Amino acid sequence: MVSGTAITPGEGVGGVIKLGSSMYTIVNQLTKYEQKIKIVYSEKEYLDTPITVMVPDLGMRLVFENSNKQELILIEVLDFSKLRLLYNGLALNEIVEQVRPASNEISGSGDSSASSADRLPSPDARGVVSSTESNNESGETEIETLVVPPNLGDIYNKLFGPTYPGRVSKDFRRYILSYPGIAFKFKIDSDELVAQLKSSDNANENNIISTLLNWRKQSDVWCISISVFHGSSWDSFVKSLSSSKSSTKTVSSRRTENSGPQIESLVMNLKMGVIKIIFETEKDRDDKNEFEIRIGQTTQQEVLNILGPPDDYFNKFDSRLLIHNYLSKSLNLDLNDTSIYKFHNYFKYGLDFLYDLNSSSNMHSTGVLTKVIIHNGGIAESLDFMKWNKCRWRVFTGKSSDEKNPFNMKDDVVINSSMYFKQIPQPFFKALSDDVPRPVFLNRNETEFIDNDLTIIEPEELACNSSPPLFDRTSLNGTTTPSVVENKKWGQSKLYGCNRCIMEVIESNGCISSLTIF
Numbered sequence: 430m431v432s433g434t435a436i437t438p439g440e441g442v443g444g445v446i447k448l449g450s451s452m453y454t455i456v457n458q459l460t461k462y463e464q465k466i467k468i469v470y471s472e473k474e475y476l477d478t479p480i481t482v483m484v485p486d487l488g489m490r491l492v493f494e495n496s497n498k499q500e501l502i503l504i505e506v507l508d509f510s511k512l513r514l515l516y517n518g519l520a521l522n523e524i525v526e527q528v529r530p531a532s533n534e535i536s537g538s539g540d541s542s543a544s545s546a547d548r549l550p551s552p553d554a555r556g557v558v559s560s561t562e563s564n565n566e567s568g569e570t571e572i573e574t575l576v577v578p579p580n581l582g583d584i585y586n587k588l589f590g591p592t593y594p595g596r597v598s599k600d601f602r603r604y605i606l607s608y609p610g611i612a613f614k615f616k617i618d619s620d621e622l623v624a625q626l627k628s629s630d631n632a633n634e635n636n637i638i639s640t641l642l643n644w645r646k647q648s649d650v651w652c653i654s655i656s657v658f659h660g661s662s663w664d665s666f667v668k669s670l671s672s673s674k675s676s677t678k679t680v681s682s683r684r685t686e687n688s689g690p691q692i693e694s695l696v697m698n699l700k701m702g703v704i705k706i707i708f709e710t711e712k713d714r715d716d717k718n719e720f721e722i723r724i725g726q727t728t729q730q731e732v733l734n735i736l737g738p739p740d741d742y743f744n745k746f747d748s749r750l751l752i753h754n755y756l757s758k759s760l761n762l763d764l765n766d767t768s769i770y771k772f773h774n775y776f777k778y779g780l781d782f783l784y785d786l787n788s789s790s791n792m793h794s795t796g797v798l799t800k801v802i803i804h805n806g807g808i809a810e811s812l813d814f815m816k817w818n819k820c821r822w823r824v825f826t827g828k829s830s831d832e833k834n835p836f837n838m839k840d841d842v843v844i845n846s847s848m849y850f851k852q853i854p855q856p857f858f859k860a861l862s863d864d865v866p867r868p869v870f871l872n873r874n875e876t877e878f879i880d881n882d883l884t885i886i887e888p889e890e891l892a893c894n895s896s897p898p899l900f901d902r903t904s905l906n907g908t909t910t911p912s913v914v915e916n917k918k919w920g921q922s923k924l925y926g927c928n929r930c931i932m933e934v935i936e937s938n939g940c941i942s943s944l945t946i947f
Contacts, residue, residue, distance in 0.1 A: 445458045505657075803945075808940050823844070844857055
């Protein structure tokens, strides 16, 4: 149990759980503090529905929008026995732990291991009584915990002050009171009070809140949950949820402090191999927020100047042509080639960069960029879940662009990271190749590659002695339990390759989990 955690309306709870933070940031922070989490999501409409993260040891439920940046839009406190919440230095709930002698009663069957919870009072309307196990081996003492949640009178009269009347449920057993950025749900536990609320004298919302606040026993109207959100009222927030775009606008302006530079999106011209990195603009700053990088031209040092040092890196020794040994004589291939490449992983940005370090093939000593991999690490059924962040992107074929206007998308086909693979129009693929590419099935749970990469080589490319495109992805540290693999089929995907682009699509929901530009 955390002794004290500040709750800030419209902002968040404590120093870690802040509205506007990405799911990647929150989940990694919770993992760092060894908090257990449970992910709840829609299997069939993954991109169209929010993702819920349950944190049982904190008694919280976190809701993230999913179609855009996977930002935290709602924090719900559902269990007041886990955290002592503070507002302006005042406690919202009370958690009292008392040490008392352990009970020595033995059940009639002679079983002395009966649960201590069976010997404690049942929860009442104003609090929850529970007990932990004995604090020593002899069982001489045990800890009893009394939890007193906030009631309506304390919230309205002492802690937050007056506000507009709330809403009562149809059965008059629930009452929601809303303030800017925070809302409280109360349970009405008195049958007498419920009957009074149903009477004709309480036909409007003003009379209802007056009756509740003047009730003789305020513990009969006790809080069962607290919601923290960004907005002027609970009703306005709920209305914003009806549109994913509305909810995105709501939370995007609440970027957390000291989170560092954030990538807004990537825009890619496939024909020219040009990528524009767009950073989010910060108030009162005139820093450049757009940078261009080019496949085959931009150096490792130039990317480092833009993004800073990577989160991880490793060298890759190229063995991609060994399988084609029998073709070596006819195609004049050098199978003794020991080409060296370096991967830079930017997990926080959802990006990987591959550099060619072979001094004989280029004039740049720091290596030249040969491939960019854009991840969507927020797809729960992908093995990359939460290892990489979600990177937003837009891709167009580049058929109408030229060197002077590399990002001219007029009359072009544009796809983006919010699309399912099935939503990509056929003209996009026909502009890059003759037809929709045939998929290659991949099961990452069952298949291990020696050099952690998959190589796709087209016969035409071998005939031309050109460098074949690689599809490189490092695997997660750890394995998935057999039951999860059997039920969820995690790690199964399809690869669709076309000119300068390879897409990995999750088999179960059709989401594009990664995009490789080469």
